[in-house]
Amino acid sequence: MQNQNNEPKFEILHMPPENTNSVLVSVGDDAVIFDPWGHPESWQNLIEQRGLKLRAIYITHGHSDHISSAPKLATEYDVPWYMNHADNDLVMWGNQLLDFFQIPRIEPGYRQPTDIGAGTREILHGVKMDVIETPGHSAGGLTFYFPDFGILLTGDTLFRDCVGRCDLPGGDENTLKQSISKIYEMGLPDSTYVVHGHGIDSTIEILKKQNPYFE
Numbered sequence: 725m726q727n728q729n730n731e732p733k734f735e736i737l738h739m740p741p742e743n744t745n746s747v748l749v750s751v752g753d754d755a756v757i758f759d760p761w762g763h764p765e766s767w768q769n770l771i772e773q774r775g776l777k778l779r780a781i782y783i784t785h786g787h788s789d790h791i792s793s794a795p796k797l798a799t800e801y802d803v804p805w806y807m808n809h810a811d812n813d814l815v816m817w818g819n820q821l822l823d824f825f826q827i828p829r830i831e832p833g834y835r836q837p838t839d840i841g842a843g844t845r846e847i848l849h850g851v852k853m854d855v856i857e858t859p860g861h862s863a864g865g866l867t868f869y870f871p872d873f874g875i876l877l878t879g880d881t882l883f884r885d886c887v888g889r890c891d892l893p894g895g896d897e898n899t900l901k902q903s904i905s906k907i908y909e910m911g912l913p914d915s916t917y918v919v920h921g922h923g924i925d926s927t928i929e930i931l932k933k934q935n936p937y938f939e
């Protein structure tokens with residue numbers, strides 16, 4: 725069956741064990757995944773059950789709770805996984821966290837990510853995405869903005885009430901502050917829907933009112 729609805733669709737997915745906000749963008753059967761947390765088999769089941777054709781994977785930053793399924797899915801479906809190269813060293817570093825969650829480790833020889841930096845690109849059938857470099861939580865942190873849909877994915881740079889930690893490898897407090905200013909200074913509409921790496925979603929209006937770091 726062909727999916728007749730070709731309107732781009734954005735879905736926030738909480739794959740078990742619930743921890744991270746993953747995002748699935750689809751147009752018809754074609755799909756792109758952001759931050760595929762969880763067990764690769766969960767994603768494969770979802771993809772097969774829904775008959776999706778995975779086209780690419782995008783990563784806000786290289787911590788294991790955002791990339792756990794990326795190398796495996798990239799290999800399985802022969803698609804690129806895009807991540808800023810400054811986070812390449814974090815890929816294996818996070819394996820202990822995966823042990824804790826009983827998710828398969830990323831093994832040596834994993835499929836390498838494709839570097840991505842600032843710029844605008846079309847990710848799927850007319851869906852345009854601005855990539856903003858927002859280091860500080862990690863060295864290669866990225867924020868993704870979809871201007872035609874008013875949706876912003878901040879990863880762990882910014883949360884509804886606070887900001888990401890900067891005490892992990894590659895983290896830096898001043899850099900994080902500058903990155904948050906960069907997002908603030910984009911002057912996005914108040915109604916912009918903001919999906920964070922963890923926790924409850926917000927809007928630019930909510931961030932202005934509730935998040936003391938958003939300035």
Ligand SMILES: [Zn+2]
Nearest residue numbers: 785787861880
């Ligand atoms: Zn993180």
